[in-house]
Amino acid sequence: MSTPDLLYSEAEDDLRAAVRSLLTDRCPPASVLSEAESGRAHDIALWRALGTEMGTAGLLVPDKLGGQGATAREAAVVMEELGRAVAPVPYLTSAVLAAGALLGCDTDQEAVARLLGALAEGRSVGALAVPLSTAAGAPGAPAATVRADGDGTLSGQVTGVAGAAGADVLLVPATGADGYGLYAVETAETSVTVEPLTSLDLTRPLAAVTLTGAPARRLAGPDRAAAAIGRALLTGAGLLASEQLGVAEWCLTETVRHTKERHQFGRPIGSFQALKHRMAALWLDLVSARATARYAADALATDSPDTPVAVAVAQAHCAEVAVRAAEECVQLHGGIGMTWEHPAHLYLKRAKADEIALGTPGRHRQALAGLVDLAAPAG
């Protein structure tokens, strides 16, 4: 195993600065809340600026397919910043999961290349039609709940799909006479229903997808569909750790800021040791969360054989750190943290939803038991 690079490169710092500056300008907490209440699937203008104009939508896609030819390390930096802003954009769902699944298909196929190019340039928004709660790193492909019929259409339902409501194209795992495959379906078809669900996370809403004889194009068959979906989920889980790091970072920064300013008993409440120790403990959590998230991103970027371990460790660790940071943020803000007006709840909801997304911490620890030879008791 070569020595992993756990620091940020200069180019990564520059990318972070550009993304942060855009988000500070275009995505302050108040506008996240009003956008979430608007009923729109995501912030279309923000996604155009971030995904298309800045080019982040194509970071994981090679140059020759219309992308930026970067790696998971750069995408992880974007995810950190999006987490810090709880930005309502389809980065994870389109630029990571959907693009990731397409990258696992045969990119010499014209249909695959065309779709990838459209996603990479932000001309089109995609979504991988699996429940967001699908665990990454689990053996085998997620079970298909959609049937592929002989006439080239798909029928069935997938629940809890993130990013489906704002998507132009769905990548749907389905089983038919030809076995397991990955299919592309246009959401504009009348035989496709995308029903938004009232979601815990207001900034990454879920939808139920129902297909009733929807025209579909097969992108991958039994030989590579499962691996393509598996790799996309692993990439998504590894990068989600960076989003969780960003969420936790905002929560700690805001909590420190608030407790320095808020006075009770004639003192800033941040001077009380009972509170200081809780914030110091969060800082410790962030130090190790950053190390695991960087390691996962580096492992994905270098295609390290240790990637499954790196992703499982990062997910098991960062998911809990983000939830703890968001819960502490609400508590240490006191009454104001409980209001709809204050953005703390947006972060709590994102952190809790992220904990379940792509596998709970417990599932990732269970995966580690197999990966690092710490078997469960027999029986």
Add this chain to the structure above:
Amino acid sequence: MSTTGHHATVDADELRRRVRELLDAHPPATTDRLDFLRARFDAGLAWVHYPAGLGGLDAPRSLQAVVDAELEAAGAPDNDPRRIGIGLGMAAPTILGFGTDEQRQRLLRPLWTGEEVWCQLFSEPGAGSDLAALATRAVRDGDDWVVDGQKVWTSSAHLARWAILIARTDPDQPKHRGISYFICDMTDPGVEVRPLRQITGEAEFNEVFLTGVRIPDSRRLGGIGEGWRVAQTTLMNERVAIGGGRIPREGGMIGLVAGVWRERPELRTHDLHQRLLRLWTESEAARLAGERLRRQLAVGQPGPEGSAMKLAFARLNQHISALEVELLGEEGLLYDDWTLRRPELVDFTGREAGYRYLRAKGNSIEGGTSEVLLNIIAERVLGLPPEPRTDKDVPWKDLPR
């Protein structure tokens, strides 16, 4: 001595060349261990980031690894750094930072070679976390200082030739201002060392009683009354020394319990499995964080981030060793040996599970309690306001004790 003056930069190739020169002139196979170590020091290959003439070459600290690897490959003896950790990790940086030329020339070479062992006379029965409250007095008498008091938790005191000592030189000043920093000769007749037995049954540490100990003023480090500032250098290095070593995956305490888990399937329970997986994950996260921190610190002085690693390893060592005792079940009810022993080396992962469980309790106390380290992180890293204090501006002699 091959002190060829100051170099603008000494790179890895130049260091390799100098290592070859050293090995040619003093072949390890036929050279006495001490002679080799002295020659290595004189060649500037002891700690390359130290100044030329003092065991170094003013080279970047990160290049030490190059020298160590070359010498290890050649089968050269090392200075057994674990035996002289206090000298290397705490006394040396303080002497380098605050010592006079005479002190540096006299003390650093035998310190590094291990000819002279060092100990640290800081903590007192009445001054632990609140170290600045210390009561050991140093009173000026001609060219000497006369020291009286009691120190505690002193490892290696029974082996040491020298001690770094902080003592109160002006009780009329507020507590942080009336302290001075000395080098104490442990062979002085007024120094009495008694073993301090701890919960493991052994005595790693000592109590040290100082009665009329005479220290020449030439063995003061830093100015009179500036001992607290000097001690900060020592303490920062202590935290790094405790939490800063590089380890591979499963290299620490977690590897021991993982090994038992794999070899003894009959001991497994579902509850222990869940806890083990959680601790394994946290150990790996802490290990990666340590790795990341080490890269950042490869050049430059350690900052308060070193405290993060010490906190994490203290907590993990305690939880993992506790789990191991529980995992062992009936065997966990036994202990290897309660005999009063005086170990020369301390290995937190040594002996058996019961010892490790008990020894780990000290990890959150020694070198700064976890509670104090959390305060340091809160105030120095996060910038949170300090607690209001009543002891800072009052003369030390007027403080309640």
